[in-house]
Amino acid sequence: MGQCLGSIGVTVLLTSVSNMCAFFLAAIIPIPALRAFSIQAGVLVFFNLMSMLFVFPAIISINLFCSEKCLSCLKGKRKTDVVEVAVYSKAVNGNVIVENHQDHEKKVSEVSLPPSVASSKQNLTNRDDPSRESSTKKRCGFTLTWFAKDVFGPILQKKPVKIVIIFAFSVLLGVSIWGVTLVKDGLDLTDVVPRDTNEFNFMDTQAKYFGFYPMFVVTKDDFDYANNHQALFNLHSEFNAVNNIVRTNNSLPEFWLSYMQKWLRKLQGTFDKEYAENRMDKTGWQLNASSDGILAYKLLVQTGEDSINRDQVTSIKLVADNGTIYQSGFYYYLTAWVSNDLLGYQTSLAGFTPAPPSWVHDAGRTNLTIPKSQPLTYTQIPFYLNKMVDTEVIVKTINTIRTICENYTDTGLPTYPSGIVFTFWEQYVSLRFWLMLSLICVLGAIFVMVTLMLMNPWAAFVVASVLAMLITELFGYMGFAGIKLSAVPAVILIVSVGIGVEFTVHITTAFLTSVGNRNQRMQVAIEHMFAPVIHGAISTLLGIIMLATAEFDFIVKYFFNVLAVLVALGVLNGLVLLPVLLSILGPNAEITPNKKKGVGTSEPNETIAGAYTNPLPVTEDEEQSPSKEITPVNENPDTGPDKKSKEIKVSIMSGSDDDTSQPDVKHLHRDTNSSTPDYYTDSTGM
Secondary structure, three states, X not given: OHHHHXXXXXXXXXXXXXXXXXXXXXXXXXXXXXXXXXXXXXXXXXXXXXXXXXXXXXXXXXXXXXXXXXXXXXXXXXXXXXXXXXXXXXXXXXXXXXXXXXXXXXXXXXXXXXXXHHHHHHHHOOOOOHHHXXXXXXXXXXXXXXXXXXXXXXXXXXXXXXXXXXXXXXXXXXHHHHHHHHOOEOXXXXXXXXXXXXXXXXXXXXXXXXXXXXXXXXXXXXXXXXXXXXXXXXXXXXXXHOOOEOOEOOEOOOOHHHHHHHHHHHHHHHHHHHHHOOOEEOOEEOOOOOHHHHHHHHHHOEOOOOXXXXXXXXXXXXXXXXXXXXOOOHHHHHHHHHHHOHHXXXXXXXXXXOOOOOOOOOOOOOOOOOOXXXXXXXXXXXXXXXXXXXXXXXXXXXXXXXXXXXXXXXXXXXXXXXXXXXXXXXXXXXXXXXXXXXXXXXXXXXXXXXXXXXXXXXXXXXXXXXXXXXXXXXXXXXXXXXXXXXXXHHHHHHHHHHHHHHHHHHHHHHHHOEOOOHHHHHHHHHHHHHHHHHHHHHHHHHHHXXXXXXXOHHHHHHHHHHHXXXXXXXXXXXXXXXXXXXXXXXXXXXXXXXXXXXXXXXXXXXOXXXXXXXXXXXXXXXXOOOOOOOEEOOOXXXXXXXXXXXXXXXXXXXXXXXXXXXXXXXXXXXXXXXXXXOOEEEOOOO
C-alpha cells in the first residue's frame, strides 16, 4: 500500500488540490447561489481527498490482511512464504546499491495468494517481464496498456505525426477563438421550462412581444432636497438619453417632485383668485372661502421654524415662477401633499423614507399648525423599460443608466438604479471580467501547486498552457452550440480547469519520473498512464450520462453537453497534444541512469522513489540502469557460481540526508533448491 501511495499519491493530491482551488476561486463570481455551490463543492472535494489518502488505503490494507489470513486457514501455513518487496530509497552522496530485478526476477505463483493479492501483485511486478507480457496476451488479446505501448505510443513518436498533431490543434485553437467571439451573454427563461407546456408557450410569447419592466432611480443619503430642486429635475431629464424608456407624447413620465409642484401651483392659484375676491386676507379667510384656498393659506403662513407669520401670505409663493418650491416651508408642504393628494402621491411611487407624518386638512378647523416631515434619506423616480428582449440590449441599457447615476453621484446627488432588470441582468455587465479573473487565478494557483509539488516550473508552465487551450476550446464550443454565457456556464468553465488537471498531471508526472530521452519518456508515460486516464474519462461520463435523459433542455444543453465535450477535449489534449508537446519541449528527467565505474559504485545521481522503468532501448549516453543495483560479493570459492548457494550483499541506504549515516547491510542467499526460481533468503534467518 505504501508503494501504491508512493506512485500515485502525488497526482491524487495534486488533482484534488487543483479541484479545490477551482471551486473556491469560482466563489469570486458575485452571485450568492453559485458562490454557495462553489464553496460547498470545494469542501466536498477536501473531504473526498482525506478519505482517499487515509480511509480508503486503510480499508484496502485490512482487506488484504484478512484475505491472506483466510487463505492460510484454508490451505495451512507454508514453510516459506514468498513476498515480493520493492525497496526504494533516496541516495546519500549519490550512491545507492540495491537489488537488480532484471537479473533476478521473482516469479510468484498466483495460486499461493488470494485473488485480490495476486492481482495487486501483478500490477507491481516489472512491466518488462516477458513472462508477464505473454501471460497477459494469453488472457486478453487487447488491453489499453498494450494499445498504448505497441500502437499509440510508437505512432506519436513519428515526426510527421507530431507535425500533423501540432497543426491540427493550432487550427482547433483558432476555430475555438472564433467561437469565443460568438458567445452571447444571457439565459433565456424558456431554457429552464419544459417544452410543450403552457408555461413554455407563455414565456416564449412574453420574450418575443412583451419585454416590459419597471425600474426606479433611487436618490439617497443626506441630499438637501429643499434647496436643490433643479438637480432632481436635471437628473430626471438625463434619462431622455435612454431609448428604451416608455414615453407619453414624447415626454418622460413625471416623478414625485413634479407632482408635488403641480399640486402646490394649483393651491397657489386658488388662493390668489380668492384673495383678489376678498375671500382671503392676511388675518384669515371668510366663510365663503374654498377648502383649497384655506389649505393654501395654512401653507403660506409656515415659516420653517415651527412658527406662524401671517404677513408673508402675500410676500411669498408656494412655487416660484422658476418652479422652485419655497425652501423654508418645503417639509411642511411635503406633509400636506402626501396626506391630501393621495392620487398624486400613489402615482408618483415616491417611496419616501422616513415617511412623512399624517395630516389631513379640515377646512372647519382654525388650527394653523402643520407637522414637519423629517429630512428625506430615500426617494424613487419611476420609469418603465420596453423592448427588453435581447440580453445585449438590456446590458447596454443598464450601462447607460449606470453611467448617468454615477455622474450625478460624483456631483453630490447620490443615486443608483433599481428594479427587476438590474436584479437579474446586471450580472452580465461584469460577468466576463469576473470569469477572466477567476480563470487567471485558477491557472495561477495550479501553476504554483504543480511547481511546488513537482519542483519543476517548466512542467507547470506546460500543464497550465494545455489547460488554457482546453478552456478556450470549451468556450469556443459554447459559441458554436448556441450556449449563452451566464453564471452556470461560467462556473463550469472554471471547474473545467480542475477537471482538466486529471488529464494532464498524470502524464506529466510519469514523463518527469521516467528515464531516457524525451521520446522514450513520452512512450513510458503513455504506457503507464494511458489506461488510468481513459478509465477516469469513462467514469466521469458514467457520472453525467443520466443528465442526458432530463426533460429540461437547460440540464441537457448546459450541463450534459458541456461536460461531455469537456471530457472529450480533456482526453484529446491530455493524451494526444500534451505527450507531443512534452516530446518536443518537455522538461529534463528527474532521474538519470547510473553509469557504472566499477563494482558496487555508481555516478552521483539522485535515485528517486517511484521511477518508471524504460522498456525501450537507449543510447550509449543514456544507458538504461535500474534504480537498484545488486552486487555479488564474497562468492564461495569452494562452490563457485554454479553451485547451490550464492551469497549476495545488498546495501540499502536510508532516506536520511545525513552523510554520516551507515547503510543497513544484509546478507542474502540464493536458494537454488527452492521450487520457485530466483528466490532469495536472508542469511541471518530473518
